[in-house]
Amino acid sequence: MAENGSEMNYRLVPSTCVYCGTGCGVLLEVTGDRLSGTLPQKDHPVSKGALCIKGWSVHEFVYSERRLTKPMVRSGEVLVETDWEAALAAVADGLSAARDKHGPDSVGFFASARCTNEENYLLQKLARAVVGTNNVDHCARL
Amino acid sequence: MTNSIAELEDAKVILIVGSNTTEQHPIIGERILAAARKGAKLIVIDPRAIHLSGFAEVFLRPRPGSEVAYLNGLINVIISEGLEDSEFIAARTEGFEELKQAVAEYTPQKVEEISGIPAEDLVAAARIYAGSERASIVYCMGITQHSTGTDNVLSLANLAMLTGNVGKPGTGVNPLRGQNNVQGACDVGGLPNVYTGYQRVDSEEVAKKFEAAWGVEGLSRQPGLTLTEMMDKAARGELKALFIMGENPMVSDPDLGHVREALDKLEFLAVADIMENETLELSHVVLPAASFAEKDGTITNTERRVQRIRKAVEPVGDSRPDWEIVCALARKMGASGFDFTSPEEVFEEIRKVTPSYAGITYKRLGTQGLQWPVPDEDHPGTPILHAESFPIGKGKFTPCEFREPAEMPDAEYPLLLTTGRLLFHYHTGTMTRRSPSLVREIDRAFVEVNPADAAELGIGDGEAVKVSSRRGSVEVNAKVTDKVGKGVIFMPFHFAEAAANVLTNSALDPVSKIPEFKVCSARIET
Amino acid sequence: MSDLKSIVREKLRDGADAFLCLKNEEGTVLPALITDADSPDLELVEVGDSRYPLGKILIDLLREYPDKRFAVLVRGCDERALVELSKLEQVDLERLVLVGVACSAEEAAACGCLRPYPSDIALGEKVEAAPGREVIDEVESLSDAERMAWWREQFSRCIKCYGCRNICPMCFCKDCALEEPHLVEPGVIPPDFPSFHIIRALDMTGRCIDCGLCEEACPAGIPLRSLYRKMQDIMEDKLEYRAGESAEERSPLSFLGSEQDIEKLEE
Ligand code: SF4
Numbered sequence: 015m016a017e018n019g020s021e022m023n024y025r026l027v028p029s030t031c032v033y034c035g036t037g038c039g040v041l042l043e044v045t046g047d048r049l050s051g052t053l054p055q056k057d058h059p060v061s062k063g064a065l066c067i068k069g070w071s072v073h074e075f076v077y078s079e080r081r082l083t084k085p086m087v088r089s090g091e092v093l094v095e096t097d098w099e100a101a102l103a104a105v106a107d108g109l110s111a112a113r114d115k116h117g118p119d120s121v122g123f124f125a126s127a128r129c130t131n132e133e134n135y136l137l138q139k140l141a142r143a144v145v146g147t148n149n150v151d152h153c154a155r156l
Numbered sequence: 157m158t159n160s161i162a163e164l165e166d167a168k169v170i171l172i173v174g175s176n177t178t179e180q181h182p183i184i185g186e187r188i189l190a191a192a193r194k195g196a197k198l199i200v201i202d203p204r205a206i207h208l209s210g211f212a213e214v215f216l217r218p219r220p221g222s223e224v225a226y227l228n229g230l231i232n233v234i235i236s237e238g239l240e241d242s243e244f245i246a247a248r249t250e251g252f253e254e255l256k257q258a259v260a261e262y263t264p265q266k267v268e269e270i271s272g273i274p275a276e277d278l279v280a281a282a283r284i285y286a287g288s289e290r291a292s293i294v295y296c297m298g299i300t301q302h303s304t305g306t307d308n309v310l311s312l313a314n315l316a317m318l319t320g321n322v323g324k325p326g327t328g329v330n331p332l333r334g335q336n337n338v339q340g341a342c343d344v345g346g347l348p349n350v351y352t353g354y355q356r357v358d359s360e361e362v363a364k365k366f367e368a369a370w371g372v373e374g375l376s377r378q379p380g381l382t383l384t385e386m387m388d389k390a391a392r393g394e395l396k397a398l399f400i401m402g403e404n405p406m407v408s409d410p411d412l413g414h415v416r417e418a419l420d421k422l423e424f425l426a427v428a429d430i431m432e433n434e435t436l437e438l439s440h441v442v443l444p445a446a447s448f449a450e451k452d453g454t455i456t457n458t459e460r461r462v463q464r465i466r467k468a469v470e471p472v473g474d475s476r477p478d479w480e481i482v483c484a485l486a487r488k489m490g491a492s493g494f495d496f497t498s499p500e501e502v503f504e505e506i507r508k509v510t511p512s513y514a515g516i517t518y519k520r521l522g523t524q525g526l527q528w529p530v531p532d533e534d535h536p537g538t539p540i541l542h543a544e545s546f547p548i549g550k551g552k553f554t555p556c557e558f559r560e561p562a563e564m565p566d567a568e569y570p571l572l573l574t575t576g577r578l579l580f581h582y583h584t585g586t587m588t589r590r591s592p593s594l595v596r597e598i599d600r601a602f603v604e605v606n607p608a609d610a611a612e613l614g615i616g617d618g619e620a621v622k623v624s625s626r627r628g629s630v631e632v633n634a635k636v637t638d639k640v641g642k643g644v645i646f647m648p649f650h651f652a653e654a655a656a657n658v659l660t661n662s663a664l665d666p667v668s669k670i671p672e673f674k675v676c677s678a679r680i681e682t
Numbered sequence: 683m684s685d686l687k688s689i690v691r692e693k694l695r696d697g698a699d700a701f702l703c704l705k706n707e708e709g710t711v712l713p714a715l716i717t718d719a720d721s722p723d724l725e726l727v728e729v730g731d732s733r734y735p736l737g738k739i740l741i742d743l744l745r746e747y748p749d750k751r752f753a754v755l756v757r758g759c760d761e762r763a764l765v766e767l768s769k770l771e772q773v774d775l776e777r778l779v780l781v782g783v784a785c786s787a788e789e790a791a792a793c794g795c796l797r798p799y800p801s802d803i804a805l806g807e808k809v810e811a812a813p814g815r816e817v818i819d820e821v822e823s824l825s826d827a828e829r830m831a832w833w834r835e836q837f838s839r840c841i842k843c844y845g846c847r848n849i850c851p852m853c854f855c856k857d858c859a860l861e862e863p864h865l866v867e868p869g870v871i872p873p874d875f876p877s878f879h880i881i882r883a884l885d886m887t888g889r890c891i892d893c894g895l896c897e898e899a900c901p902a903g904i905p906l907r908s909l910y911r912k913m914q915d916i917m918e919d920k921l922e923y924r925a926g927e928s929a930e931e932r933s934p935l936s937f938l939g940s941e942q943d944i945e946k947l948e949e
Contacts, residue, residue, distance in 0.1 A: 082473075
C-alpha cells in the first residue's frame with residue numbers, strides 16, 4: 015500500500031519477453047516505482063495477445079534476493095563489496111596486464127545471447143578495437 | 157529463420173525435427189497446432205515423444221545421432237519415387253546428380269538398421285513432405301548440437317531444395333534460436349570470425365572499413381577462438397584473462413569438470429551478471445548488471461525481427477546496464493569511441509556499419525519491430541529470405557555421409573544420454589528458478605528412463621539413481637516413461653545441483669564448433 | 683477522440699484523482715492511468731480496439747491507493763466486471779466513477795456478448811447484437827460421448843500458461859485451486875484432463891461476465907468463452923441469475939457467506 019499522499023503512478027511499458035527466441039510482446043506493469051506484473055501486448059505481430067507461462071511471469075525474478083547489487087572484488091577466498099570505480103579499475107588492470115604480458119590473444123570475451131544487440135556490439139568492439147583480439151563468442155551454440 | 161513465424165499457419169505440411177517446440181518455443185508450438193487445425197499435416201522426428209508428436213500424422217523416433225542417415229533416407233525415397241521438384245532443381249540449384257548418388261545407399265531398410273525408424277514410416281513421411289505444395293521445416297538444437305551438426309543442417313537444406321520448398325510463404329528451413337537474443341548476438345558481431353552483419357574479420361576490405369569507422373588501426377585479421385576453444389586454451393594455461401558478460405558457463409557448458417579446471421587456471425576472470433550464479437565463485441571481479449526491465453535496447457528474435465525492450469524501472473541496488481558497464485570499462489582502458497549516452501546512440505552506430513540493419517531506427521521499430529535485412533529507411537523489412545535467389549547464386553546441394561556420434565554406448569556405458577529444456581525453465585535457471593510461478597511447477601532435475609530399461613536395471617519410478625558418464629556423475633530421481641525409447645535416457649540441463657552438463661561430451665562439430673550435447677554414452681545405477 | 687479527452691479533463695476536475703482509460707502509444711493501444719490534466723498522455727487517449735482487464739487493474743489500484751477516487755472508461759463488459767467485483771467485495775463502487783462507452787455494431791457482432799453497452803452511455807451509440815452461439819450449437823449437436831472427446835481434443839492443446847486466469851477480471855483469489863498439487867499435477871502439460879479446466883469452469887459459474895478476454899489470451903485457441911457462457915446460460919435458466927447484470931441482486935452461490943469470510947476461514 016502506498017504512503018498517504020504519495021504520487022500515484024501506474025504505467026504499462028511495452029517490451030519483449032526475454033525467455034526464448036520467439037520474442038513475444040509484453041507490457042510490463044509498473045505500480046508506484048516497482049514492477050508489479052506482466053500483461054500480453056494485444057497487437058504484437060508474433061504473439062498476438064498470448065504468452066506462455068514464462069512470459070506471464072517474466073517480471074518475477076527482477077526483485078529476487080539473488081540479484082547482484084554491488085560490485086565485488088576478490089580478496090583471498092572471498093568476494094568483498096566495493097565501488098564501481100575500484101571494480102572497473104580492477105577489470106581494466108586485469109585485462110591490460112594479460113594483453114601487455116602475453117599478447118591480445120591471451121584475452122577472451124564471452125558476449126551473451128541474453129544481452130541486447132547494443133551491449134553485444136559494444137563488447138565485441140571492446141575486444142577488437144581496444145584489446146585487439148577476435149576472441150569473442152557467446153553461447154549461441156549451447 | 158528464412159521465413160516468418162506467422163507464416164507457419166499457412167504451411168500445408170510442417171516437418172518438426174529436433175525441436176520440442178511446445179517446451180522451448182511455446183508460442184511457436186501453438187502456431188504449429190493452429191496450422192494443424194487448419195488442415196496442415198505434421199511430421200515429427202524426435203528421440204522423445206513430445207507434445208507435438210501427439211498431433212502428428214507421422215511420428216518418427218530415431219536414435220539420437222542418426223540424423224544424417226534418416227535425412228538421406230527421406231531424400232532417397234523422394235528421388236526413387238520421382239517426387240522431387242525437377243523444375244526448381246533445374247532453375248535454382250546445382251549438384252543434384254552428386255546428391256542422388258550419395259543418398260543411393262540410404263534405402264529405408266538401411267536407415268531402419270541405423271536409426272531404428274521403421275522403413276514404412278520413413279517412406280510415409282517422405283511422401284507427405286514431398287507431396288505438398290508448401291512444406292516448412294522447423295528445427296532446433298536436436299539437429300545442431302551434434303558432432304555432425306553442420307551435416308545435419310546441410311541435409312535439411314538438401315531436403316528443402318529437392319522439393320522446391322524455399323523462398324515461398326509457408327516453406328523454408330527454419331532454425332528456432334534457443335535463447336532470446338542468439339540471433340542478435342550473432343548479427344552484431346558476437347562471434348570470433350565476423351564483425352556485424354556477418355562481415356568477415358579475415359577480409360582486408362572489411363577490416364579497413366571497421367578501422368575507418370572506429371578510428372583505430374591494426375584490427376586483427378586472424379579469426380578468434382570459439383567459446384569451447386577458449387575453454388580448452390584456458391585449460392592449457394594459454395588464455396590468461398576472460399571477461400564474461402551475462403553467461404554462466406559453470407552450468408551451461410559441456411563437461412563441467414573441464415570448465416572448472418579451465419576457469420581455475422585463468423590469471424584473471426571478470427563477470428558481469430544480474431544474478432548470483434555458479435561461475436562467480438571462480439571470478440576475481442563481479443559487476444552487478446541491470447535486468448531487461450531496467451534498461452533500453454533491442455533484441456532480435458528467431459525470425460530476424462529486431463524489437464525493443466524498454467526501461468520500466470530503475471536498476472536494483474548499484475547495478476548498471478551492461479552497455480554502460482562496457483563503455484565505462486573501455487574508457488577506463490583509455491579507449492575513445494565509447495562515449496555513448498544511450499542505447500539508441502549505440503544502435504545508430506550499429507546501423508552505420510551493418511548493411512542489413514541500415515534502415516532500422518528506434519522510431520521505426522515502435523511496438524512491432526522490423527525483420528532484417530532492412531537496407532534503407534523506406535524498406536519495409538524482409539519476412540522471407542531467398543525469395544529470388546540464394547546469396548551465392550544457385551542453391552548448392554551438399555551430399556553428406558552418415559558418421560556415428562563421437563561417443564557410442566558400450567559395455568561400460570550402455571545407455572545413450574540426450575539433454576534438453578523444459579517448458580517451465582530457461583537455460584541455467586538463474587532467472588526462472590527465482591520466479592515463484594515457475595518454481596511451483598517444477599524445481600527438480602530428473603532422468604527419463606524407458607520402462608524396459610528400468611525393469612532391467614531394477615529402477616522404480618521416482619527412485620533416486622546415479623547417472624554417470626566418462627566425465628562425471630550426478631544424482632537425480634528417475635522418471636520411468638515411454639516418452640524415451642529403449643536404450644535412451646533424457647535429462648533437462650537447467651538444474652545446477654544435478655547438472656546434466658557434468659555428463660555431456662564436449663566433442664565438437666568440426667565446422668560449427670557446436671558441442672555434442674545431444675548424445676553421449678552413460679550408465680545408471682541405483 | 684476529442685470527446686474522451688474532455689471527459690477525462692472534466693472528471694479529473696470534478697473530484698476523481700485519476701482516470702483509468704486506454705491510450706494509443708506508437709500504434710499500440712494499452713491501459714493508461716491519467717493523474718493530471720496536463721499529462722502528455724491526455725493527447726493519446728482513445729477508446730481503442732484492444733481490451734484489457736481494467737477491473738482487475740482497479741482491484742490493485744484501489745488497494746494500493748486507499749484514499750483515492752478513480753474514474754474509469756467502461757465498455758459493457760468492464761461495467762459488468764466492476765458490478766460483480768463489488769458484490770464480491772473486491773472493488774468499492776463508491777470510489778469509482780464509470781464513464782460508459784458503447785461498442786460499435788462491428789465490435790458487438792464480432793464479440794457476441796449479450797449486452798455490448800454499459801448502463802450509462804457517454805460515448806458511442808447503443809447497438810444490440812445477436813449472441814454468439816456457434817460453438818455451443820456445434821457441441822450441442824454431438825452425442826454425450828462425442829462431446830467429451832471434443833473437449834478432450836480442445837484441452838489437449840493447453841500448455842498451462844494460466845493466461846485465461848491471469849487476464850480474467852473476475853479471478854482474484856490469492857490461493858488458486860489450479861495451483862493445488864493434489865488437484866492438478868504441477869509441471870505437466872497438457873494439464874490433467876479434465877480437472878484443470880473443470881475447476882476453472884466451476885469457479886466461473888455465476889461469476890463470468892462474458893468479456894472473452896480468456897479466449898483472446900489463449901495461445902491454443904481453446905473456446906473457453908463458450909464453455910463459460912454455457913455455464914452462465916444454465917445458471918440463468920435454473921437459478922435466474924446472470925453475473926454482472928444487477929448491482930443489487932446477489933449470486934445464488936453466495937449462500938456460503940462472503941468471499942472474504944471464506945478466505946479468512948482458509949487462513
Ligand atoms: S512468452 Fe513464452 S514463447 Fe513467448 S518469448 Fe516468452 S518464453 Fe518465449
